[in-house]
Amino acid sequence: MKPRHLLCWGGYALKTHFDESEHWHGWWPWLCQVEPAALVCEVSEWEFVINTPCENAQKMYIGNAMGGNYAAVFAQLIINGSSQGPHCFIVPIRDENGGLYPGVTAIDMMHKEGLHGVDNGILIFNKVRVPRENLLDKFGSVAPDGQYHSPIKNKSARFNAMLAALTPSRLAVTFQALSAMKLGLTIAIRYSHSRRQFGPKAKEEVRIIEHQTQTLRLMPHLATVLALTFTSRYAGALLDEDIFQGKELVSSRVLQALVAGLKAYSTWENVGCLQDCRESTGGMGYMMENRISDLKCDADVFVTFEGDNVVMLQSVLHDAYDVDYEHRLLMSSFCTVATLIASKCQLQMNLISPADGAFL
Numbered sequence: 001m002k003p004r005h006l007l008c009w010g011g012y013a014l015k016t017h018f019d020e021s022e023h024w025h026g027w028w029p030w031l032c033q034v035e036p037a038a039l040v041c042e043v044s045e046w047e048f049v050i051n052t053p054c055e056n057a058q059k060m061y062i063g064n065a066m067g068g069n070y071a072a073v074f075a076q077l078i079i080n081g082s083s084q085g086p087h088c089f090i091v092p093i094r095d096e097n098g099g100l101y102p103g104v105t106a107i108d109m110m111h112k113e114g115l116h117g118v119d120n121g122i123l124i125f126n127k128v129r130v131p132r133e134n135l136l137d138k139f140g141s142v143a144p145d146g147q148y149h150s151p152i153k154n155k156s157a158r159f160n161a162m163l164a165a166l167t168p169s170r171l172a173v174t175f176q177a178l179s180a181m182k183l184g185l186t187i188a189i190r191y192s193h194s195r196r197q198f199g200p201k202a203k204e205e206v207r208i209i210e211h212q213t214q215t216l217r218l219m220p221h222l223a224t225v226l227a228l229t230f231t232s233r234y235a236g237a238l239l240d241e242d243i244f245q246g247k248e249l250v251s252s253r254v255l256q257a258l259v260a261g262l263k264a265y266s267t268w269e270n271v272g273c274l275q276d277c278r279e280s281t282g283g284m285g286y287m288m289e290n291r292i293s294d295l296k297c298d299a300d301v302f303v304t305f306e307g308d309n310v311v312m313l314q315s316v317l318h319d320a321y322d323v324d325y326e327h328r329l330l331m332s333s334f335c336t337v338a339t340l341i342a343s344k345c346q347l348q349m350n351l352i353s354p355a356d357g358a359f360l
């Protein structure tokens, strides 16, 4: 990245967004095909020309599209009529006063289920010219004579290398899902320790946590969230070390697969966990002031963004067959740890005798 852009972003003076998803297809199919309807960028003598050729190539869901100054835009790089695959360009969207630059259209996508603090919009480019230095050229560059150069010859492998940059943000989504679960569980478990309902005959009412069903519903989630926290911290430490060592993220396929798996596992767990928190707090759980409904709406999108969970698991499977035995073991272990702890917890609860639970 060019120092000039770092200067803008580092000072927080200008807002940016990351534009990968398109109207016709999400970001993933780009891995394997050159879509003729995709956003394109053609090389002129001193500039790149970013163009949205049709509706299907419009950029969708773009966070901060209604206020951002710069966008990191993925577009097919076309040189002399032939595509070199998707590349990332820094495209100025608005000036410092918020006015859109000529050729740029931004449309608000309006109401969403959650995440109301950020707008999401559609971006359309009509032959927008950007300087040649705005191509992020780590994986592919264009010389002044128009010749294309890349250290990675295969187009799919090249795009894979660019997508490896999503590993840190997938880990960030994992931690956000874990935070939502911890908050939901704190609310639900505290409520369960203070709220009382019918108890054994002719005795005082008991706290609802003493009902076996209530404990069985919440404790496995608590165990899972703890196991996932330790595994995610471990993945974070590996990632930190790789970045510190200056290692290319794409070269650590095991780590990428581990993070993809953690993202899918934790965000799905989050959906089930928050629903159980909501039910475990009865009518109170439905009230906005008690935060669980907000958490549910905000965290729901985690299962599809930064890569849909089904596709994430497919990539884990794909990598699991490709890596050696020792690494395969590491990747599968995080799933088993979480499941084992959760089921062990459930087993202990089941050991309570029917007599103990007569009031249930």
Ligand SMILES: Cc1cc2nc3c(=O)[nH]c(=O)nc-3n(C[C@H](O)[C@H](O)[C@H](O)COP(=O)(O)OP(=O)(O)OC[C@H]3O[C@@H](n4cnc5c(N)ncnc54)[C@H](O)[C@@H]3O)c2cc1C
Pocket (backbone or CB within 6 Å): 017, 018, 019, 020, 021, 025, 026, 027, 028, 060, 061, 062, 063, 112, 115, 120, 301, 304, 305, 306, 307, 308, 309, 310, 311, 314
């Ligand atoms: C609130 C929000 C914010 C967002 N912010 C941004 C942003 O700032 N920048 C950006 O670029 N994008 C952003 N996105 C887009 C987001 O990354 C995509 O929605 C996400 O990657 C899923 O892609 P898609 O919507 O095209 O789903 P689709 O690809 O249409 O998937 C729909 C279904 O098809 C299935 N499917 C798709 N492909 C396969 C396959 N290969 N194999 C099996 N099943 C498959 C999926 O599992 C899923 O069930 C945002 C989305 C939302 C909702």
